[in-house]
Amino acid sequence: MSNDASGNSPKSKRGGKRPGAGRKPKGYVKPAAISQLNRVQALASEPPVEIDSVAQTHAKDAIEAFVKILFNGSSEPARISAAKEILDRGYGKPAVEIGGDAAPMLPFMMRPTSNDTISVTEEVRLEARRYANLAIKTLHTIATNGASETAVASAAKALLDRGLGTVGKARMIEDQKPDRLGKKEEIRRAAVEATASGIFSPRQPPRNPVARAQ
Numbered sequence: 001m002s003n004d005a006s007g008n009s010p011k012s013k014r015g016g017k018r019p020g021a022g023r024k025p026k027g028y029v030k031p032a033a034i035s036q037l038n039r040v041q042a043l044a045s046e047p048p049v050e051i052d053s054v055a056q057t058h059a060k061d062a063i064e065a066f067v068k069i070l071f072n073g074s075s076e077p078a079r080i081s082a083a084k085e086i087l088d089r090g091y092g093k094p095a096v097e098i099g100g101d102a103a104p105m106l107p108f109m110m111r112p113t114s115n116d117t118i119s120v121t122e123e124v125r126l127e128a129r130r131y132a133n134l135a136i137k138t139l140h141t142i143a144t145n146g147a148s149e150t151a152v153a154s155a156a157k158a159l160l161d162r163g164l165g166t167v168g169k170a171r172m173i174e175d176q177k178p179d180r181l182g183k184k185e186e187i188r189r190a191a192v193e194a195t196a197s198g199i200f201s202p203r204q205p206p207r208n209p210v211a212r213a214q
Contacts, residue, residue, distance in 0.1 A: 063086070067134075070135065070138050083138045083139050084139075084158050086134075087135050087136075089124060090131075094166050143156040
């Protein structure tokens with residue numbers, strides 16, 4: 001490297017060494033993200049009156065975290081959970097179609113408190129829908145070629161729930177439902193059944209051994 005007129009070496013244009021760059025020593029463990037929190041500052045802050053607005057400021061980061069897991073997740077259960085959350089945030093929970101009578105949960109079923117809340121809700125919903133096809137393809141890939149049976153079953157169930165609805169509780173036909181009895185009628189029937197079964201039947205007197213010998 002040539003020197004300039006003053007005899008000093010020219011500065012590198014690469015910007016210098018980045019923090020955390022370079023080969024890590026043997027046994028190095030990357031610090032967890034939770035350890036980087038300023039716990040003292042977080043605990044010293046006044047608790048919010050409404051937590052919704054605080055959590056909404058991180059909504060985009062949450063969607064981005066799910067997308068990263070879809071692309072680079074090493075765990076199939078984690079990718080399934082991320083796909084389901086993206087679909088739920090974009091389209092709402094699957095409706096109960098097979099049995100049951102529960103109403104479907106609409107996306108972000110809540111009462112907005114301000115115009116800012118409405119814009120954040122709509123923005124996050126649209127952002128989640130951008131990755132809906134990726135989420136469905138991820139579930140299908142794991143359902144057909146998953147490494148574990150548990151992951152295959154979970155992904156297949158998620159696809160069925162999303163496409164056909166969840167399975168509700170079985171409902172009995174109105175004509176087959178037993179009539180509800182009053183308290184007195186229940187006691188009377190229980191007494192009749194107990195008497196018929198011999199539980200409370202009167203005890204027979206013992207036989208006379210003298211008469212039996214004669």
